[in-house]
Amino acid sequence: MKLILKETIESLGIIGSEVKVADGYARNYLLPQGKAVVDSPRNRKIIEQARAKFELQIAKEKAHAEEMAKRLEGVSVTISAKVAEEDKLYGSITIHDIIEALGERDIKIEKRMMLLPEPIKKIGTYKVPIRVYKGVKPEITVEVVPE
DSSP states (O other): OEEEESSOBTTTBOTTOEEEOOHHHIIIIIHHHTSEEEOOHHHHHHHHHTHHHHHHHHHHHHHHHHHHHHHHTTOEEEEEEOBOGGGEEEEEEOHHHHHHHHHHTTOOOOGGGBOOSSOEEESEEEEEEBOOBTTBOOEEEEEEEEO
16 A cells, blocks of 8 residues: 655655555554555645645754764763673673663663664673664664673
8 A cells, every 4th residue: 555654654764755555554553543644646735735844844853863863972881790601691681771771871762773783692892873863873882791
């Protein structure tokens, strides 16, 4: 089903873009939530008239994202964990642990924003990118130390 987005959805696109999605996703989520409208000449005309408003909103979102990226850039968190032999951890440091450590510093981010490819299983210092906005990915430093 072809739709026009009324708001930015990370996995689909930005406001005003035309997307093709599965019928069930459109009927059960996007349309009832008011996040999109069916792609028709009438709706396209309405979206074109509101294009300036959308572009202003996109600019605000990007400015907000860049401001957040500046605050996140250079942030360092230290997480202590139990260590076995050869600097290996008994468990692992996951996205949840990093978000919790950031929360203690009054930095709130969502789980889906964290781009940790796999859990951390050894002691050391790691750079973890965070997707704040499309193309805006500041890195934080996560230091894992023995408990």
